[in-house]
Amino acid sequence: MKRVLITGASSGIGLQLAKDYADNGWNVVGCGRNTQHIDALAQERDNVTSLRFDATDLDDTKRALASQDVRFDLIILNAGTCEYIEDGRIDVTLFRRVFDINVFGILNCIEALQDTFTPGTHLALMGSTAAYLGLPRAEAYGASKAAVSYLSRSLSVDLDAKGVTVSLVSPGFVKTPLTDKNDFAMPLMVSPEEASLAIRQGLEKKKAEVHFPKKFSYILKFLATLPMACQFALVKKITRNTQ
Numbered sequence: 235m236k237r238v239l240i241t242g243a244s245s246g247i248g249l250q251l252a253k254d255y256a257d258n259g260w261n262v263v264g265c266g267r268n269t270q271h272i273d274a275l276a277q278e279r280d281n282v283t284s285l286r287f288d289a290t291d292l293d294d295t296k297r298a299l300a301s302q303d304v305r306f307d308l309i310i311l312n313a314g315t316c317e318y319i320e321d322g323r324i325d326v327t328l329f330r331r332v333f334d335i336n337v338f339g340i341l342n343c344i345e346a347l348q349d350t351f352t353p354g355t356h357l358a359l360m361g362s363t364a365a366y367l368g369l370p371r372a373e374a375y376g377a378s379k380a381a382v383s384y385l386s387r388s389l390s391v392d393l394d395a396k397g398v399t400v401s402l403v404s405p406g407f408v409k410t411p412l413t414d415k416n417d418f419a420m421p422l423m424v425s426p427e428e429a430s431l432a433i434r435q436g437l438e439k440k441k442a443e444v445h446f447p448k449k450f451s452y453i454l455k456f457l458a459t460l461p462m463a464c465q466f467a468l469v470k471k472i473t474r475n476t477q
């Protein structure tokens with residue numbers, strides 16, 4: 235039976251992925267700090283295990299993951315958060331919180347698991363379409379996801395020689411507790427079920443980048459090819475009506 239490890243499986247996209255992989259016969263290890271939802275899933279299904287650790291803490295991450303002595307076919311490093319800055323004012327503490335989980339949470343898991351990688355291991359890193367363009371108030375979140383995007387592309391090159399595939403996952407808006415906090419319009423938002431399907435289908439094909447919903451992600455990808463001054467003017471115009 236194939237094995238998948240999913241971080242951030244206690245809520246939102248990660249929880250849906252855990253349910254869907256379990257339904258499809260995978261052995262699932264679902265991780266989080268507050269594991270009550272994964273614990274409940276693990277009680278219903280014998281192919282789900284819940285693993286509690288704080289991914290921002292390297293020692294805690296290593297301790298928890300060392301308890302898993304079998305290699306994973308698929309590792310989805312999805313745990314993350316989103317915080318927006320106010321009035322363009324930089325708040326370094328906020329940046330550290332966001333980078334701590336979105337970037338260092340991924341790095342901590344990779345450091346803890348890298349010795350278990352074998353040819354065929356598939357690593358999926360959770361990015362965001364927010365990384366494509368400079369969006370208002372997204373300085374910390376967008377920069378953290380841009381770091382994940384670079385990390386994914388760079389690691390793909392280095393790990394290819396070892397037979398390890400790296401995929402970047404770039405969702406648009408997905409309805410989860412993370413986006414429930416947003417106070418602005420979120421065009422073409424999809425459900426966690428739709429997000430999970432797009433992610434699982436894209437990862438099944440071992441895509442370098444799994445991005446969705448396509449109508450949204452392709453528009454942003456196109457805007458990102460324009461000169462920076464045009465991007466800036468268009469983002470300003472578009473977001474003026476949605477904020």
Ligand SMILES: NC(=O)c1ccc[n+]([C@@H]2O[C@H](COP(=O)([O-])OP(=O)(O)OC[C@H]3O[C@@H](n4cnc5c(N)ncnc54)[C@H](OP(=O)(O)O)[C@@H]3O)[C@@H](O)[C@H]2O)c1
Nearest residue numbers: 242244245246247266267268288289313314407408410412
């Ligand atoms: N929703 C969207 O529109 C959207 C769009 C693009 C990208 N994403 C990305 O998708 C990922 C999942 O987001 P979501 O929307 O599903 O949000 P969510 O419902 O808030 O879930 C976030 C998950 O991350 C886990 N997490 C946060 N901090 C953690 C820590 N220090 N250690 C371990 N786990 C931690 C949370 O678990 P615990 O609190 O139990 O630890 C939770 O399971 C994030 O990386 C997010 O940036 C989301």
